[in-house]
Amino acid sequence: MSKDEAIVRFEEVTFEYGHKKPILHEVNFSIRRGTKTTIMGQNGAGKSTMFGLITGAIKAESGIINVVNGISIATSRQVIPRTELDLTVREFFEKCFSKKIYDIDPRIDAVLEVVHLNAPHDRIVRSFSGGQQARLLLASALIQNPDLLLLDEPTNNLDKAGIEHLTKFLIDYKKTCIVISHEADFLNAFTNGVLYLDVFTQKVEQYAGNYLDVVEQITARVEKENRKNAQLAKEIQENKDKANFFANKGGQMRLVAKRMREKAEELEDEKVDIRKEDKAIRSFVIPSQPDLVGDILHISAFKTIKNHKAVERKTKIILRRNQHLLLKGPNGIGKSTLLESIAKGTVKGVEKSGAILPGVRVGYYRQDFSTLNFDDTVYESLMSVMDKQFEETMRATAAGFLITGDIIHTKIGNLSEGQKGLVAFARLVLQRPGLLILDEPTNHINFRHIPVIAEALNKYEGAMILVSHVPEFVSKIRIDEILDLEK
Numbered sequence: 344m345s346k347d348e349a350i351v352r353f354e355e356v357t358f359e360y361g362h363k364k365p366i367l368h369e370v371n372f373s374i375r376r377g378t379k380t381t382i383m384g385q386n387g388a389g390k391s392t393m394f395g396l397i398t399g400a401i402k403a404e405s406g407i408i409n410v411v412n413g414i415s416i417a418t419s420r421q422v423i424p425r426t427e428l429d430l431t432v433r434e435f436f437e438k439c440f441s442k443k444i445y446d447i448d449p450r451i452d453a454v455l456e457v458v459h460l461n462a463p464h465d466r467i468v469r470s471f472s473g474g475q476q477a478r479l480l481l482a483s484a485l486i487q488n489p490d491l492l493l494l495d496e497p498t499n500n501l502d503k504a505g506i507e508h509l510t511k512f513l514i515d516y517k518k519t520c521i522v523i524s525h526e527a528d529f530l531n532a533f534t535n536g537v538l539y540l541d542v543f544t545q546k547v548e549q550y551a552g553n554y555l556d557v558v559e560q561i562t563a564r565v566e567k568e569n570r571k572n573a574q575l576a577k578e579i580q581e582n583k584d585k586a587n588f589f590a591n592k593g594g595q596m597r598l599v600a601k602r603m604r605e606k607a608e609e610l611e612d613e614k615v616d617i618r619k620e621d622k623a624i625r626s627f628v629i630p631s632q633p634d635l636v637g638d639i640l641h642i643s644a645f646k647t648i649k650n651h652k653a654v655e656r657k658t659k660i661i662l663r664r665n666q667h668l669l670l671k672g673p674n675g676i677g678k679s680t681l682l683e684s685i686a687k688g689t690v691k692g693v694e695k696s697g698a699i700l701p702g703v704r705v706g707y708y709r710q711d712f713s714t715l716n717f718d719d720t721v722y723e724s725l726m727s728v729m730d731k732q733f734e735e736t737m738r739a740t741a742a743g744f745l746i747t748g749d750i751i752h753t754k755i756g757n758l759s760e761g762q763k764g765l766v767a768f769a770r771l772v773l774q775r776p777g778l779l780i781l782d783e784p785t786n787h788i789n790f791r792h793i794p795v796i797a798e799a800l801n802k803y804e805g806a807m808i809l810v811s812h813v814p815e816f817v818s819k820i821r822i823d824e825i826l827d828l829e830k
């Protein structure tokens with residue numbers, strides 16, 4: 344087949360999760376062979392769902408999804424499902440194939456090398472760090488050597504070296520690839536087209552050009568439409584005013600008034616449907632637990648992992664109110680483990696890593712959302728962290744995080760990953776913690792929301808520990824102290 348031929352084509356495709364949750368409405372687009380495309384859209388718009396439709400894991404309500412005959416497709420999923428966390432590395436890779444693969448071990452080694460991960464095949468998936476799990480996800484798609492590679496938020500949890508490596512890999516990649524990601528520089532390095540999924544209209548728009556160009560095109564277009572409508576609104580008002588003026592004169596003048604009104608209606612029709620730009624979450628504050636005095640947290644020891652060996656180290660860090668600590672170090676060194684042990688008040692192997700002042704409420708944002716109960720509805724999850732359970736307050740807070748309408752009665756497990764993140768932030772606001780522990784809080788979150796989150800963390804007045812692999816995000820947050828686990 345020729346290079347220009349479409350490898351995937353959507354024709355009038357409609358899909359919904361039940362009547363209340365329309366995702367795509369008569370969507371059309373096509374992806375040419377050899378291109379690298381990104382899918383943009385609000386958290387919960389249905390980007391991951393589009394991947395499911397392409398692979399055939401999900402069936403469309405109507406329309407045609409045309410995939411070139413005989414090609415193979417593999418997805419690097421957004422997260423490892425909880426049911427696969429207890430598999431060994433070997434079992435995890437075996438599950439990528441419908442048939443039994445004999446002699447899979449050398450193939451596993453080959454892809455693990457591509458993603459720079461050193462992993463014994465009998466190790467349990469759960470035991471890997473977030474960044475290492477991200478590498479496993481990527482490798483699980485690459486091992487299938489697909490004609491069409493689908494990557495769902497592949498940079499989440501990856502450290503700087505990991506992102507650089509992946510970027511280079513994708514620049515050199517010769518086959519067709521569709522990527523969902525919220526990291527602009529990463530996308531800009533290799534994409535040559537964008538599919539924009541509009542959460543309001545359920546339509547997909549296709550743009551050519553690199554990522555930043557497309558973002559600019561979209562913004563320019565929205566501005567132009569806004570200007571045109573403002574002009575029309577002015578003319579409409581003038582016609583209405585004149586109509587009222589003549590109507591009051593009575594007699595013949597009523598006819599003139601009628602014409603004026605008709606003219607206003609015509610202009611009304613001319614107004615373009617402004618393409619509502621995806622909204623950013625409302626600016627917010629995480630209130631800190633009041634009346635805390637003294638040292639909120641002591642960190643006296645920690646454990647790091649280097650070349651598969653644990654090393655214990657002593658330190659002396661004291662966090663008081665309004666002090667922000669940044670925890671640094673490459674993937675797999677032990678950042679999340681340290682955060683976990685601080686939250687629990689212990690460190691395995693080390694007698695005591697530190698102590699939290701008694702009575703301090705700990706707000707813990709986990710990388711894998713494991714503090715969220717997936718069977719709870721959003722409503723239950725938000726109410727449960729509140730000291731005084733005022734439904735009004737809860738709903739008002741939730742709305743700021745774009746958690747509205749039906750979403751509030753959805754089970755957490757059925758939310759998109761980004762929506763889970765927004766729920767986790769709404770919980771922190773309602774909880775009013777004295778100590779805030781944040782592990783990679785930008786994962787899965789739409790790029791428009793990230794500056795709003797940075798601002799809230801910057802202003803947080805309790806004690807805070809932050810882990811993040813996104814330098815631009817960290818640069819917007821006041822940091823008073825740094826603990827580099829590598830040093």
Ligand SMILES: Nc1ncnc2c1ncn2[C@@H]1O[C@H](COP(=O)(O)OP(=O)(O)OP(=O)(O)O)[C@@H](O)[C@H]1O
Pocket residue numbers: 360364366384385386387388389390391392393421753757758759760761762787789
């Ligand atoms: N099995 C399901 N049942 C009901 N609703 C679902 C189901 N899976 C997803 N949804 C809903 O469909 C919408 C789209 O989900 P999807 O995961 O495709 O979004 P997304 O664009 O990938 O978001 P994110 O950027 O947060 O990853 C969300 O509102 C989600 O709550």
Ligand SMILES: [Mg+2]
Pocket residue numbers: 390391392421495759760761
């Ligand atoms: Mg998704």
